[in-house]
Amino acid sequence: MQTHKAKRVEIIIERVMERRLTEAMTRADVTGWSVLPMLGGSGRSGEWSREGQISRGTGLVQVVCIIRPEKLDPLLDQVFSVVERQIGVVSVCDCEILRAERF
Amino acid sequence: MLDLAADNLLSPIVLSFVLGLFAALARSDLSVPEAVAKGISLYLLFAIGFKGGAGVAAHGLDPRLAATILAGLVLSFALPFAAFGLLRVLSGMSRIDAAAVAGHYGSISIVTFVAATTLLANAGLTAEGYMVAVAAAMEAPAILSALWLLSRGDGNTKMDSDLWREILLNGSIVLLLGAFVIGMATGQDGLDSIAAFIVSPFQGVLCIFLLDMGLIAGRGLRSAGVLDRGAVAFGLVMPLVGALAGLGAGMLLGLSTGGVMLMMTLSASASYIAVPAAMRVAVPEANPSIYLTLSLAVTFPFNLTLGLPLYLAVARIMTGG
Numbered sequence: 001m002q003t004h005k006a007k008r009v010e011i012i013i014e015r016v017m018e019r020r021l022t023e024a025m026t027r028a029d030v031t032g033w034s035v036l037p038m039l040g041g042s043g044r045s046g047e048w049s050r051e052g053q054i055s056r057g058t059g060l061v062q063v064v065c066i067i068r069p070e071k072l073d074p075l076l077d078q079v080f081s082v083v084e085r086q087i088g089v090v091s092v093c094d095c096e097i098l099r100a101e102r103f
Numbered sequence: 104m105l106d107l108a109a110d111n112l113l114s115p116i117v118l119s120f121v122l123g124l125f126a127a128l129a130r131s132d133l134s135v136p137e138a139v140a141k142g143i144s145l146y147l148l149f150a151i152g153f154k155g156g157a158g159v160a161a162h163g164l165d166p167r168l169a170a171t172i173l174a175g176l177v178l179s180f181a182l183p184f185a186a187f188g189l190l191r192v193l194s195g196m197s198r199i200d201a202a203a204v205a206g207h208y209g210s211i212s213i214v215t216f217v218a219a220t221t222l223l224a225n226a227g228l229t230a231e232g233y234m235v236a237v238a239a240a241m242e243a244p245a246i247l248s249a250l251w252l253l254s255r256g257d258g259n260t261k262m263d264s265d266l267w268r269e270i271l272l273n274g275s276i277v278l279l280l281g282a283f284v285i286g287m288a289t290g291q292d293g294l295d296s297i298a299a300f301i302v303s304p305f306q307g308v309l310c311i312f313l314l315d316m317g318l319i320a321g322r323g324l325r326s327a328g329v330l331d332r333g334a335v336a337f338g339l340v341m342p343l344v345g346a347l348a349g350l351g352a353g354m355l356l357g358l359s360t361g362g363v364m365l366m367m368t369l370s371a372s373a374s375y376i377a378v379p380a381a382m383r384v385a386v387p388e389a390n391p392s393i394y395l396t397l398s399l400a401v402t403f404p405f406n407l408t409l410g411l412p413l414y415l416a417v418a419r420i421m422t423g424g
Contacts, residue, residue: 016383020265049322050137085387 004100007072008064011079012038013088015059024078025065032103033065043087060087066095068103107226108412114225116218119310120407123317128324135315143312145278150301151217151235152279156286157294158232167356168233171366174352175237176244178370182348183209183248186341193340194333196393202252203382203389204334207398208341209245210374211238213275214316215406219368221306222411223361228424230361234369235283239276241369246270246381253386266384273377316403323400329392330401338401342371346414350421360424367414372406373398 013021018035025033038060040049050059067075072092079090097103111117126133135143159165183205190201216238223230286293294302327335349370353363375398382389418424 014383016380020384086383087387 001098003096003098005069006066006095006097006100006103007069008066008093008095009072009075009079010091010093011063011083011088012060012090013063013083014086015061017082017086017088018061018063021063021079021082024082025063025075028071028075028078030065030067030071030075033063036062036064038062066097066103068100107416108409110225111222111412112408114222115310116221116306116313117408120313120317120320120404123314123319124321124324124404125317127318127321134318135311140312140315143308143315144275146301146308147217147305147312148213148275148278149282150305151213151220152282153286153297153301154294155232155235156283156288157290158229158286159283160232160287160290162232165231165233167231167358168236171231171233171356171358171362172237172240174356174366175241175369178345178348178352179209179211179241179244180248181209182345182370183245183252185344185348186337187252189341189344190334190337193337194331196331196334199253199386199389200393202249203386204337204394204397205252206245206249206382207373207375207378207394208345208402209241209248210243210378211241211369212372212374212398212403212406213238213279213376214312215368215372215403215411216365217309218313218407219365219411219414221309222415223364226415228359228361228364228415230359230365232286234362234365235279237366238369239280239283242273242276242374242377243270245374246378246385249378249382250385266381270377270381273380275376313407320400320404323396326392327396327400329390330396334393334397335401338397339405342373342402342406342410345370345372346410346417350414350417353418354421358422360418360422363422364415364418367418368406368411371410371414373402375399375403 011021022033022035038050040047041060042048076090076092083090123133186205186208187201190196190204194201196204220230346367349367350363352370353366358366375395379391379395382394383391
């Protein structure tokens with residue numbers, strides 16, 4: 001089956017920043033993404049768990065999008081403006097998609 | 104005073120909190136599902152807002168309403184400065200962390216407020232219904248004070264209109280004030296029609312919520328190593344400073360015994376919902392472990408167990424109630 005090259009961008013960010021991030025993605029002309037809840041983990045600030053997170057200011061989400069390769073740089077510029085000072089991880093990897101016209 | 108403290112410590116709501124605290128410290132797998140805790144907090148906010156509004160409807164609009172809200176705003180603006188000064192004296196905390204913590208102590212804990220109203224009800228006392236509106240008014244001004252403290256230290260803060268909208272229209276404030284308005288509009292008849300839902304089960308539901316708060320505070324205590332002794336001392340002394348300021352305001356306004364006690368409680372409590380969210384956006388460099396642990400694991404348990412009966416006893420002595 002014919003597949004097409006694309007980029008998969010995964011951004012782990014504090015829940016309180018989610019809307020600011022998705023708005024920045026829209027500014028980069030990326031209109032499709034998924035948001036996944038994070039259950040817990042460990043990082044530079046130590047271990048954390050979603051359990052018992054009473055404040056909206058704590059906890060993380062993962063925002064995932066798959067885009068055409070030429071959209072990557074504008075997207076990363078916008079994403080960086082949001083995550084620069086925040087806790088977060090941005091990763092990019094190559095992937096293949098079936099229906100290129102959807103991206 | 105000692106009897107009141109003992110009664111409070113042995114009340115179902117405080118014992119539920121203690122159960123949660125010990126379960127978390129003992130690393131039990133006991134937990135309240137996130138959706139249940141969220142649902143219960145919606146219930147409590149609706150119930151307390153509605154009852155406050157119905158109380159105002161029953162007694163008519165009090166001319167002191169506006170003055171009391173204004174006093175709440177002033178306290179919320181001013182208390183972070185006292186907190187910041189105290190922190191700088193007691194603790195070796197950085198200026199950024201101290202300012203972020205200070206912002207939490209000018210804002211309020213609505214759960215502490217709910218527990219205080221329950222203590223008042225159990226003591227056969229009532230308070231001015233509009234204290235609910237005062238609670239809502241005191242949520243946000245402290246954030247401005249904290250940001251001002253940060254800006255004086257060349258702190259790089261980032262506040263935008265979106266953040267202000269999120270703070271002022273956060274779900275808790277909208278529900279609390281919305282229920283208050285519904286209670287005021289429908290009055291005693293409205294309250295009677297839903298009393299079976301928002302009055303009778305209230306204390307039982309509050310027990311489950313405080314069980315969850317105990318679990319959260321216990322998990323916070325496990326990470327209390329981020330706090331130095333001075334910071335822990337601050338978490339215990341600052342509520343008393345705030346309560347004293349609230350007492351002065353309540354007495355000047357001529358509030359009832361219950362009203363003075365609630366004013367003391369609001370001034371003594373520290374935020375762990377609205378302010379942490381604002382600080383994460385505006386001052387991400389501040390360490391959330393410090394302000395959340397202080398607010399949730401030190402000040403909240405202190406207020407719930409010892410602070411509330413103390414504030415009630417002092418309010419009774421000062422007002423002769």
